[in-house]
Each structure stands twice: as structure tokens, then as C-alpha cells.
Amino acid sequence: MPELPEVETVCRGLRPVMENNMITRVEQRRLNLRIPFPGDFVARLENSTVKSLWRRAKYILAELDSGDVLLMHLGMSGRFTIEEPQIPKKSSKGQQPGMFHREEAISKGSTHDHVVFHMSNGAVITYTDPRRFGLMTLIGAKQLHNHKLLKDIGIEPLGNELSGAYLAQSFCDKKTNLKTALLDQKFIAGLGNIYVCESLYRARLSPKRLAATLAKKNAEANNRADMLAEAIRNVLTDAVAAGGSSLNDYAQTNGELGYFQHSFDVYDREGEPCKRNRCPGKIRRIVQSGRSSFYCPRCQR
DNA sequence: CATGCCCCCTGCACGC
DNA sequence: TGCGTGCAGGGGGCAT
Numbered sequence: 001m002p003e004l005p006e007v008e009t010v011c012r013g014l015r016p017v018m019e020n021n022m023i024t025r026v027e028q029r030r031l032n033l034r035i036p037f038p039g040d041f042v043a044r045l046e047n048s049t050v051k052s053l054w055r056r057a058k059y060i061l062a063e064l065d066s067g068d069v070l071l072m073h074l075g076m077s078g079r080f081t082i083e084e085p086q087i088p089k090k091s092s093k094g095q096q097p098g099m100f101h102r103e104e105a106i107s108k109g110s111t112h113d114h115v116v117f118h119m120s121n122g123a124v125i126t127y128t129d130p131r132r133f134g135l136m137t138l139i140g141a142k143q144l145h146n147h148k149l150l151k152d153i154g155i156e157p158l159g160n161e162l163s164g165a166y167l168a169q170s171f172c173d174k175k176t177n178l179k180t181a182l183l184d185q186k187f188i189a190g191l192g193n194i195y196v197c198e199s200l201y202r203a204r205l206s207p208k209r210l211a212a213t214l215a216k217k218n219a220e221a222n223n224r225a226d227m228l229a230e231a232i233r234n235v236l237t238d239a240v241a242a243g244g245s246s247l248n249d250y251a252q253t254n255g256e257l258g259y260f261q262h263s264f265d266v267y268d269r270e271g272e273p274c275k276r277n278r279c280p281g282k283i284r285r286i287v288q289s290g291r292s293s294f295y296c297p298r299c300q301r
Numbered sequence: 302c303a304t305g306c307c308c309c310c311t312g313c314a315c316g317c
Numbered sequence: 318t319g320c321g322t323g324c325a326g327g328g329g330g331c332a333t
Contacts, residue, residue, distance in 0.1 A: 003327095034309065034329090058327080076326050077311075112311090131310045133327065149329085176304075185328075192327070290306070291326080305333080315322085 002074040004058055004157070004190035005239035010080055011055040014125065017082055018050045018062060022120035029114050034075060034135045044068055044138050045117075057153050057189035061144075068138045071149065075133025085122040154187040157232050158240075162188065164214075164226030172215035178228075179207035180289045188232070194267045195235055197294045201266045202231035206300045207286070207293040266294040274299060 002010070026042045038044070048064040055061070062070040115127040115136060127136070139147050154170075155161040170187045171178075182188065182196045191199075200207050205228060214225040265275050266283050274281035274296040281298025 034327090073327085075310095075328090130312070131326085133310070174303095180304090183327095193325095289304090303333105305331105307331085308329095310326100312325095314324090317319105317321090 002058065002076075002078065003192040003194055003239075004055075005195075005236055005243050007058045007060060007074060007190070008055050008240050009243035010074070011053060011060050013082065014060070014080060015053045017084065017119060017121065017123040017125065018117075019053050020050065021123070022047060022049045023064075023117055024120050025118040027116040027118075029116075033114060033129060033132045034073075035137065037136060038138050041136070041138060045070065049120075056150065056156070057185065058192070059150070063141060067141050069141050069144050071135075071137050071139055071147075072127075073135045075129060075131060075135070077131040078127065078129040078134035081126045081128065083124040083126070152186050153189045154185060155189060157188050157191060158236055162229050162233060164222060164224075164229045167229055168215040168221070168225040171211035174211040176211055177207060177288060178205060178209045178211050178214070179291075179293050181211035182232075183289070183291070191232070193291050193293075194264065195232070195239070197267045198235045198265055199228065199232040201295060201300060202235060203228040204300050206297075207288060207295050209301070266296065269294060 023045050024047070026045045028037060028042050031037060044066065045064070045068075048066040048068070050070075051063045051065055053060065053062045058073060060072040060074075062072070064070060110128050110130075112130040112132075113126050113128050114132070117125040117127075119125065127134070137149075145151060155166065167187075171181050174181050178200060179196060182191055182199070183193065185191075197207070203224070205224060214221055214228065269283040270285040272283050274283060276296065276299050279296065279299045281296040283294055284297050286293050286295075
């Protein structure tokens with residue numbers, strides 16, 4: 001499922017075909033995804049030009065010359081496919097699991113293709129989302145920062161603000177465990193279940209640990225907070241790098257963005273051995289706030 | 302205000 | 318083999 005690194009990858013993939021291009025035609029095939037489309041969605045998009053495209057948390061935002069911002073979220077199963085004119089055909093050999101080729105994508109289509117953008121450069125961008133947990137809406141640029149979906153979102157984990165001190169400060173009076181605190185979007189934006197599990201593993205911190213224990217005023221707590229901040233940054237940076245490289249391969253053979261293989265250290269590895277050198281632990285799964293947590297009880301404390 | 306839980310929806314992994 | 322069941326997941330919104 002798309003998490004922050006996938007959303008970043010999709011954003012980078014969309015940028016060259018959307019930025020500085022006009023949306024000439026929009027096909028909107030249903031009235032809602034997770035939330036209703038604005039009633040004038042198509043009218044407000046057609047004949048407007050995308051000035052810039054960026055990511056905030058797991059949202060993709062496109063600023064239009066009309067003064068609107070197009071806000072998009074991939075939810076659980078959302079993806080974009082780009083068809084560009086005059087791309088040489090490639091052999092269908094060697095495609096990665098879960099991906100399908102441009103030719104198949106075109107001929108098949110899908111009942112889950114909900115929105116199609118036709119761009120002035122000839123690119124056709126299709127949004128597909130079987131589970132419809134994604135969303136698209138339009139916001140006036142001036143209202144952007146007050147919009148309910150964006151106004152309470154915390155810092156970007158790949159920006160400069162993430163530090164041990166920030167985590168300690170944010171969690172000092174939290175009564176929940178670390179896992180729950182890290183998933184709370186008002187502290188760190190865009191951290192999802194997978195990368196919280198992976199970050200805690202890298203920092204050797206138990207998801208069950210009380211969040212406030214990062215804030216004790218002693219050297220050990222400071223160190224833990226620093227380790228966690230570093231782990232979050234590294235996990236996400238690595239994943240973006242992995243997505244970026246496979247995106248290049250992918251975009252040349254077919255247009256679908258944002259699906260690539262990851263290997264995780266703990267996520268979805270219940271019962272399997274801990275990957276840490278010489279650690280005899282087995283990965284355990286527990287449920288916290290209704291979500292699965294995967295961790296090594298032996299080396300995460 | 303802080304926290305917990307439900308729910309939106311479909312594909313998929315199970316078990317019989 | 319085929320069918321039914323239950324679960325996963327982001328995150329808003331509501332109840333507590």
C-alpha cells in the first residue's frame with residue numbers, strides 16, 4: 001500500500017507529465033471516492049495548467065493557474081498510470097510481480113479506473129483505486145493551510161525539523177505507547193504502519209514502550225530519542241531511494257507508478273527470525289490501536 | 302482536550 | 318474446486 005515513500009515516488013513520476021502542462025479534458029467516472037468529488041470538479045480542472053506538484057504527508061498537491069489546488073490521496077490501493085504518446089514497445093519479459101504492461105493496461109482498463117486526466121502534452125493519466133479509500137478534491141489556494149485535511153498535520157519526517165529533541169518534546173506528556181504516538185499524524189506527517197514498525201526496529205525500541213520515556217531528562221532517553229529520529233529518517237530515505245530506482249525501470253516499460261517491491265525487516269514477518277546479526281529472536285505480531293505491530297521482542301526494548 | 306473505536310471498500314488468504 | 322468468512326489498511330469522525 002502506498003506510504004510516504006511511494007507517494008513521493010508517484011509525485012516525482014507525475015511531475016514531468018503534469019507540471020507546466022494544461023489539463024485539457026477530465027473523465028470523472030463516479031461521484032465519490034472516500035469523499036464526494038466537488039460538484040464542479042471537472043469544470044474547475046479543464047483548461048487549467050498545473051503550475052507545480054508536491055507532496056505533503058501522503059497527499060499529492062497540484063497547484064493550478066486557476067487559483068485552485070488539486071488535492072489527491074492514494075488511500076490503500078490508489079495508483080496512477082501514465083500513458084505517453086509514442087513510447088517504443090518493450091518486451092513483456094522481465095516484468096515485476098504485481099505490475100502490468102502499458103499495452104495490457106490500455107486494453108484492459110478497469111472498472112476501478114475512476115479519473116482520467118488528458119494533458120496538453122498528449123499524456124493520459126489514469127487514477128485507479130479498487131478500494132476507493134483514496135480521495136480527490138479542490139481547494140482554493142488561499143484556504144489550503146486552513147483546510148481540515150491539512151491544518152493539523154505535523155512535521156515532514158524527511159525535513160529538517162525531525163530530531164530527537166522534537167520527539168522528546170512532542171511525546172513528553174503522552175500516555176500512549178510509542179507505536180500509537182508515531183502513527184498520530186499531528187506529530188509526524190505521513191508515517192504509516194509499515195514504516196513505524198521498521199523505524200522502531202532500527203532504533204531497537206519496543207512498540208509497547210511508553211512514548212513519554214523518550215522525554216526523560218537523562219542521557220539514555222536523549223540517546224533513544226536521537227536514535228529513533230535517525231531511524232525514521234533512514235528508513236524513509238532508503239525506501240524513497242528504492243522506489244526512485246525502480247520507478248525508472250518501470251516508467252520505461254509501462255506507465256504505472258508507485259508499485260515496487262520492498263523487503264522489510266519486521267513488517268509482515270511474524271514468526272520469522274530477526275534479521276539482526278546473531279539475534280536469536282523471532283518476529284512477533286501484536287495489535288495496538290487496532291493495527292498490527294511487528295517487532296523483535298529480543299532486541300527491541 | 303485526549304483517547305478509543307467504527308467504518309468506508311475490495312482483494313485476498315484461509316478453511317471446509 | 319468453489320464458496321463463504323474474515324481481515325487488512327489510512328484516517329476522519331464520533332462517542333466516551
